[in-house]
Ligand SMILES: [Fe+2]
């Protein structure tokens with residue numbers, strides 16, 4: 001059976017050359033570009049959600065790379081890129097600052113129960129007055 | 131508190147966090163051994179993604195139809211994308227991307243054993259997509275449950291794409307299995323050549339591999355190599371037989387409990403291959419380096435490009 005198909009690939013044609021050149025590697029160019037965090041908005045009205053990060057020399061390239069990397073299949077109407085170093089974060093060790101110091105139900109809708117009181121008032125006013 | 135007491139307390143807190151099922155994030159304190167093992171593992175994983183693009187990428191020009199060509203191109207693009215994601219994750223553990231690529235080219239860092247072999251026919255593309263990506267998803271779904279936050283986030287996304295790779299590979303395999311006698315023969319030939327590398331994919335048997343009790347406790351590793359191999363075989367052996375293909379292992383059978391028994395692969399051979407002694411090891415590394423060097427001008431041009439339309443401020 002013929003199984004020589006793969007030999008026609010341009011890179012496979014060049015394997016001897018590649019092996020020869022690998023003996024004298026060229027030092028890589030400096031591509032330690034900054035990191036950009038990527039936020040994707042799936043549709044108008046939805047929030048932009050952090051999806052990952054890319055290396056890029058500038059914002060324009062960061063957007064191009066982010067499009068290739070984070071919207072190949074996922075719906076997207078807009079991407080944001082932000083230099084990672086522009087983001088400031090609270091330390092995880094201090095995560096206890098987010099724990100409620102006391103009962104915080106007064107801040108929450110669920111902290112207010114009106115229906116039982118209305119029902120109770122309604123039923124007591126239905127009682128025949130003596 | 132002495133330095134040693136401080137370290138002990140940190141380790142205790144770290145282990146308690148992992149035991150609670152919480153993720154570890156880049157800024158967190160972590161044991162040096164945890165950082166080192168994870169960095170090595172993720173680096174190898176990233177390498178495998180971009181090296182795996184080579185055997186499959188070489189078939190893009192010869193895909194039999196336009197639809198297959200587009201699907202294979204999309205798959206190869208996904209794999210390179212996985213490489214990007216994973217190098218980013220590995221970078222959060224200390225090494226730069228450039229350093230990691232250099233370690234790959236020079237043979238210091240490894241990549242998956244299966245990509246040290248040639249992809250000889252179109253049927254290989256089907257077998258790789260179906261069975262190798264099928265094996266990879268067993269490993270990656272497991273690793274997505276691991277303790278390192280960035281890795282587990284990347285893997286969730288990767289697994290979603292892998293399911294397309296497997297389905298597309300299966301589709302190619304089914305086309306050939308239900309095709310002409312020549313196509314069936316080509317498929318069987320591909321399976322015969324790939325079976326042993328696939329059996330080695332999850333790494334040496336538990337009897338041989340170094341005890342990884344600590345890595346299991348730290349949720350760097352969640353199942354042993356043999357457990358993963360067994361999971362893969364239970365899933366795929368019946369499907370391979372269903373297509374009328376035969377598996378080139380005379381000792382392979384499924385017992386009443388559904389456990390698959392098989393011939394133990396030659397693990398010395400495996401080590402030779404992953405250390406760069408496989409049939410395509412050097413050719414692939416040289417090809418990867420050649421592509422990196424020849425495309426250097428693109429990276430240089432990008433760095434110099436006139437900054438034009440990045441002027442769409444959001445506030
Ligand atoms: Fe992948």
Ligand SMILES: [Fe+2]
Nearest residue numbers: 209263292295
């Ligand atoms: Fe894949």
